Amino acid sequence: MERKRKRKYGFFVLGLAAVMIIAAGLVLHAQKPYVPSDKTDRTELSRSQVYLNGKGYVIDSQQAKAHDKTEKARAKKLAEEQQKRQDEQKKTQEDDSVPVKDVKNTNREPGDSGTPGGKTEDPDAPETDDPEDVRNRERDSEAEKNLTEDEKAELPSITTSLISGDEINGKSGKFWVTATDSKGRNIPVYSVGDGIFTVTCNGVTIRSTGAAGTRTYFRPVLQDGKNTFKITAVDRNGKKRTVTRWITCDTGKKAEATGTVTVTVSASVIGLGTLMSRKVDITDGESVEELLKTALDEGGYNYVISRGYLAAIGKPGIANGWKISEAARAKLREERATEKDPDKQSKDRIREKDFYSTSGWMYSVNGERPGVGIGSCVPEDGDEIRVFFALSQNVY
Numbered sequence: 001m002e003r004k005r006k007r008k009y010g011f012f013v014l015g016l017a018a019v020m021i022i023a024a025g026l027v028l029h030a031q032k033p034y035v036p037s038d039k040t041d042r043t044e045l046s047r048s049q050v051y052l053n054g055k056g057y058v059i060d061s062q063q064a065k066a067h068d069k070t071e072k073a074r075a076k077k078l079a080e081e082q083q084k085r086q087d088e089q090k091k092t093q094e095d096d097s098v099p100v101k102d103v104k105n106t107n108r109e110p111g112d113s114g115t116p117g118g119k120t121e122d123p124d125a126p127e128t129d130d131p132e133d134v135r136n137r138e139r140d141s142e143a144e145k146n147l148t149e150d151e152k153a154e155l156p157s158i159t160t161s162l163i164s165g166d167e168i169n170g171k172s173g174k175f176w177v178t179a180t181d182s183k184g185r186n187i188p189v190y191s192v193g194d195g196i197f198t199v200t201c202n203g204v205t206i207r208s209t210g211a212a213g214t215r216t217y218f219r220p221v222l223q224d225g226k227n228t229f230k231i232t233a234v235d236r237n238g239k240k241r242t243v244t245r246w247i248t249c250d251t252g253k254k255a256e257a258t259g260t261v262t263v264t265v266s267a268s269v270i271g272l273g274t275l276m277s278r279k280v281d282i283t284d285g286e287s288v289e290e291l292l293k294t295a296l297d298e299g300g301y302n303y304v305i306s307r308g309y310l311a312a313i314g315k316p317g318i319a320n321g322w323k324i325s326e327a328a329r330a331k332l333r334e335e336r337a338t339e340k341d342p343d344k345q346s347k348d349r350i351r352e353k354d355f356y357s358t359s360g361w362m363y364s365v366n367g368e369r370p371g372v373g374i375g376s377c378v379p380e381d382g383d384e385i386r387v388f389f390a391l392s393q394n395v396y
Helices: 002-030 061-096 131-142 149-153 288-298 326-334
Strands: 157-160 166-169 175-180 196-201 208-212 215-218 225-234 240-250 259-266 274-282 302-306 309-314 349-351 360-365 384-390
Touching (some): 175 196
Parallel strands (some): 166 240
Antiparallel strands (some): 175 215, 360 384
């Protein structure tokens, strides 16, 4: 009797558990599937949003619809941004366009940032009848002669302030280049995945001195007589265009000055005060780096400047009598800067990481510290350039 009662009770428990499991399954089935929020405003719009489908994972119809909606919105936004960039590029090129009246003009208009005459040239415009110029044009078009008009339209465009036949004075000249692909997208001088363009002067690749908007600037050292430039642009799809320009330079004549600046070099933080202060004539477009080199050369200093950064200044006895105040040392201890062995400090030069591991040369223009290197900063007439030694970013 007792055994039968226990058996009935066990069947009852099992039945109740089965009913509960079935009920729970029905409730879960009736619930709305969870759809995770999609923060599209935080996604990288240059990349497509895709699902990661792992083993045993599938997306439901609501997730698929949400994905399609997001992709359509993303594509629309990208198309609008691209159209906006193309409109801005077109407007910039229209604003920059200046008629070429006299390719021999060596005068520069005040404030112009181009080469002599401040002229902008259409890359396909006719040039002079100079035999070398003719050969350059023939050579440039050689790679395009077998292309159809549609294929030529897909090639990059190159606009430059260099004009063949220009004549300048001095040992250097500044010019700019703008390179774009067939869709109007800017092609950089340094490759970052969007193509690249390069410039050579007399067969040697030259570095840019900075950029402003779509223009990339160059200021190469020129040789006396004819100087030939080759500009090659390659877009992200590997399509290439090359143009050639040449100018004549008289290095025996000094370029006309457009003003003067004051260049001061100091090391007050190590007790040496002002090392040098000189007035320097400037010509159109000269950078702080070029003016600093002129001032240091005239002052009899040697120096190390690399990629727009002043690493060291030297002269016999330049560091004699150096002294660091206790207040400066206290700040450096707060910054946890590492002090160098004073017995190993040279008396004939002051360079980065001397005295402390955080030291180096800095500069300002009219009391403000520009956010670019000395090779990219172009001062104006009357500016005061101060180059100073610092023991850290905050101790100088």
